[in-house]
Amino acid sequence: MQIKAAVLREYNAPLSVEEITIDSPRSNEVLVRTVGAGVCHSDLNNVQGLSGMPLNTVLGHEPAGIVEAIGSDVRSVKVGDHVVACTSLWCGFCRQCRAGHLHLCSQRETCERAPGDTPRLSKDGDALGQAASLACFAESMLVHERSVVPIDPEIPLDRAALLGCAVTTGAGAALNTASVTPGSSVVVFGAGGVGISVIQGARIAGAAMIIAIDISEKKLESAQHFGATHTIDASHPTIVKEIKRLTNGGADFAFDAVGRKEVAENCLYCLAPRGVATLVGAIFPVTTELEFRVGHFFVEKRVQGCYMGSNRFQRDAPKYLDLYKQGRLNLDDMISQRITLDQVNDAFTAMEGGDVTRSVIIFD
Template sequence: MKIRAAVLYQMGLERPYHESNPLLIEDVELKNPQAGEILVKIHAAGLCHSDLSVIDGNRPRQVPMVLGHEAAGEVVELGPGVTDLLIGDHVVFSFVPICGHCMPCMTARPALCENGVAANNKGVLLGGGIRIQNNKQHEIHHHMGVSGFAEYAVVSRKSVVRITPELPYDIAALFGCAVMTGVGAVINTAKLMLGQTVLITGLGGVGFSALLGAIAGGASKIIVADINNQKLAKAMELGAHEAINLSDENALEKIRDITNGGVDIGLEFAGVVQALEFTYNATARGGKTITAGLPHPSKTMQLVPVKLVAEERTLQGSYLGSCIPSRDIPAYIALYQSGRLPVDKLMTHKLTLNDINLGFERLAKGEAIRQIITF
């Protein structure tokens, strides 16, 4: 079938993106779903920094590629062997397809699914295939097994979670990355306990989701840090207790003064090494530093091992929010529906597919939290 999609042919084009147009809106051919796959009509897709990191070359991927990994839609066709979904089911995508039988999957760590990560790195579906071609019959790779910046997507059944049809698609899309990653980093990776103090560095969609997760999880004091004063003000409106501008030369001392030595949990989502180092240094003795940021693979950070040991610090990565998507996405949606996780407040713009390059320029300038493309 012919569909419209946003295709990336070249990474690292110069900004502004609404002039260089790294994503080309094209008519492409989408093949039928094969065994274990489904066809989904995309209704909403979010613009995430992980997509931007592919566009600017900080997160190199196979090109050409249809980007987009945070999306929600409706099942319209089932491939052979798919028996646990129905036509018309509403689904949210998980950007790691979960095979269910590798060692990480069998030990309740599906975010590290070996087969899913291997497929994502190759730009193919979980079963190894590519289902998209351009008008020259050249294959176009899949982004994170999703490729949500398109009218339709063929994906592995293992890439979706069925959700309640009561949830609007534009809100549902947020749960596929921003909410799952941010809330999961607080609850699953950091294992926040009631009364602990939290620092959140980097206020994008994931950072704001972590803020809402820390509030819902019972943190006693939540400090947010960023270089954007408007985002800091927004975080205070949403329930943060203190806001620190990272450009302040006394920022670290302020956090230590506020918390009598440092926070219990520091979470970094900026994807910048200096932000991670700042967050690590702002944690207390015995504290945890959790990062879900994705700087360029060549970037490194300095660490003093004796401090790590003598102060019993923890430095840990968080991918997919350490979530089990089939468990956590419905749970987080239930929290939203009960009013305890107001993720709808993170949406700042709604776009059409034709506006996508303008949206990514806005994201690169720090002028948006979550922008949603609706179809």
């Protein structure tokens, strides 16, 4: 089948929107018609060549859509189901899967087609890469059934798409990775799609104080709308001191939703004794070395990594949508603009401008 897709052909250049070929689903595969696809900061990192994403790859990893066809062995969804998808594929039998850490599966390639087999995506006979095993900047996606979760068809699919990355990563960082406690104080550096989701997760967990930090005044206003109780401009000259003043000695939880060395280090410095810093945003290059003054560890502060909000997507996605239906997770206002696939490159420009929470591509 021929579909329109946005392909990474060259770094630091616009994605190429072109006709490509998508194969039919086999065994455990599902063909999904894409309805909504969020544009994430990681997509921009891919375009900039920072993340090691190979060229000739169809990008996009935050989708929702409708099942069009299924392979013979698919049992978890049927044709017509509304689904949301996530990159966290899992094999079910590796050490991490057996321990319940599905998001850290070490053998996810067992859910892919073997190298040399007919590719899922191609152009004139040449295989194309499939970002995050999804490639949702395309009219259809051909994915493993464990990439998707069926959802209530009454939930608008543009809103549901946000679960694929931003909400799973951010709310999951607060609820799964850090286990924010009721009454605690929380600091969130960065108020984009992921930072806003951390703020919402902390609010849902019952944090008493949520301090948002960003360089954009508009994003700080938005942070308050989503549950931040205090805001600090990121250009504040003594940011750690200001956090310690507001929290009366340091925060219980801090999150780096930016992905920068200085921010990660400040996450530790702004904590109270026994506080936990969670590094959510990816720092590039991955060889970057963080430096911490060891005195902070004498008071039992901790720093921990976080990958995709420590998700179990099949468990988490329905839970987040229940919270959405109850009005406790605000997905409606996270969408700053709805665009077409042809406008995908404009979404990157808007992202670099700094005022957008999420742009979502809508397919007819």
